Amino acid sequence: MDTAREFLENITAADQGDRVSRLRFAPHKPHAEPSFYEYSVLRGVRVESVRCGSTLYCSFTVPARLIDRNGKLSAGAIASLVDEIGAAAIHKCGKPMDVSVDMSIAYISDAKMNDELEITSRCLGQRGSYHSTGVLIRNRTTGEIVAQGRHSLFSLPATASKL
Structure with a gap:
């Protein structure tokens, strides 16, 4: 991970595409370690509480690594937070992560570097192996809503397929 970080930090705009295309990562071991993607986006998220009813x-x-060219939390980082934290609200320990089926996000206001955000995720409902979650991202200081997302996920059924 440190090698990749050093590599990316030393890239100039002129050789960015060429050097990034030569990056090689060891294969990811699902459920055994976080992926580069998960590590980058979720590093720094603190779980404050988990309440009954999957909340x-x-x-x-907001860290510098997730800021866009305009100095704001990037839309991709917000989408990643909705994806990962929405899935965490319904995840059951020892089971594979659910697969995202659909996600919609309303980007309402901006967040800047070092803004403290509150992220609330709750299960909105379940029908069979299909779950729906809602994620609200709010600026802790101003109270403004930064984004609101809905996330639908599918989990593998407990029984084996008959195909």
């Missing part, structure tokens, strides 16, 4: 409360200070 997850987190806090997050």
Whole structure:
């Protein structure tokens, strides 16, 4: 991980595409370790509480690595937070992560570097192996809603397929 970070930090705009295309990562071991993607996006998220009824409360200070060219938390980082934290609200320990089926996000206001965010994720409903979650990202200082997302996921059934 440190090698990749050093590599990316030393890239100039002129050789960015060429050097990034030569990056090689060891294969990811699912459920055994976080992926590069998960590590990058979720590093710094603190779970504050988990309440009955599948509600997850987190806090997050916006780091420089997730800021876009305009100095704001990037839309991709917000989508990743909705994806990962929405899935965490319904995840059952010892089971594979559920697969995202659909996600919609309303980007309402901006968050800047070092803003403290509150992220609330809750299960909205379940029908069979299909779950729906809602994720609300709010600026802790101003109270403004940064984004609101809905996330639908599918989990593998407990019984084996008959195909």
